Amino acid sequence: MDNEGNRSAAAGAQIPARLRAVGPGWHPLLERLHAQLTVDMPGYRVTDVTEKLGGLRIHVTAGEQAVPEKVSTLVAASVAEAAATCEFCGAVGRPRSRNDAPGGWIKTVCDTCHADWSAHKILIVRGDVLRRPV
Template sequence: MKDEIERNQGTHGDESRAWFECDDGWGPLIADLESKLKVLSPDYTISQVKENFGGLRYYANVGDVDAETSKRFYDLIHEAESKSFEVCECCGQPGQLSRRGKHGWYKTLCSTCAERMNFEPVREAGTATP
C-alpha cells in the first residue's frame, strides 16, 4: 500500500492543478484537427488552445487564404470543439460534460474519470424544464 501524499505538494493556492495531470484525452482530437487544418492552410498559426467550461477552445489564424478556405478552416475548428464535449478529456473514452461540486468546475469526462476526480455528470443545460 503506497501513500500518495507526494501528490499534494505544491500548494500554490490553485488546487485545480492537482488533478489536472491527465488531460491527454483530447490529444488525438487535436492532432486530427491540426492535420486537416494544415491541408487547408499550411501557414496557419495557433493563438491558443485551452479547455473552457468543459470543452476544447482552439484559437487559430487561418492566414492568407480565400474566403471559402477560411470558412472551412473555422468550420473544422468548431467541429472539433463540439466533438470535445463527447470525449473524455482525460483518457479519450466517450465522455460527457461533468461538474465538480462546489467549485462549479466543468470538464468533459467518462464515468470512470468523473468518479475518480469527484465530478458528476451534468444534464443538458438550457433545455431543462423548470
C-alpha cells in the same frame, strides 16, 4: 511559467506545440485537426488552445488574411467532438462538475474518470494525467 507566459511563448505556434494545454484524451482529435488544417491552410497558427468550462477552445489565425470558412468548420467540429470526449482518457464523456454538484469546476469526463476526478485522485498537469497517491 504562468499561463500568460505559456500563451505568449507559444503564440503563433501550430497545434502540436500546444497539446500540453489540455488533457491527453483530447490529443488525438487535436492531432487530426492539425493534419486537416495543414492541408487547407499550411501556415495556420493558433493563438490559444485551452479547456474552459469543460469545453475545448481553439483560436486559429491566418495572419492578415481571413480564416477560410472550411477551417472554421473543421475547428467547430473538433470543439463539438471534444464536448463528448473525456479529456482524461478519450472515452465517451460529457461536461460534468465534481460529484455533479451545482456550480464549481466543469470538465468533460467519462463515468470512470468522473469518479476519480471527483475524489481528487486524478488531475491534468501540462497535458498529462497525474494520479495522486492514496
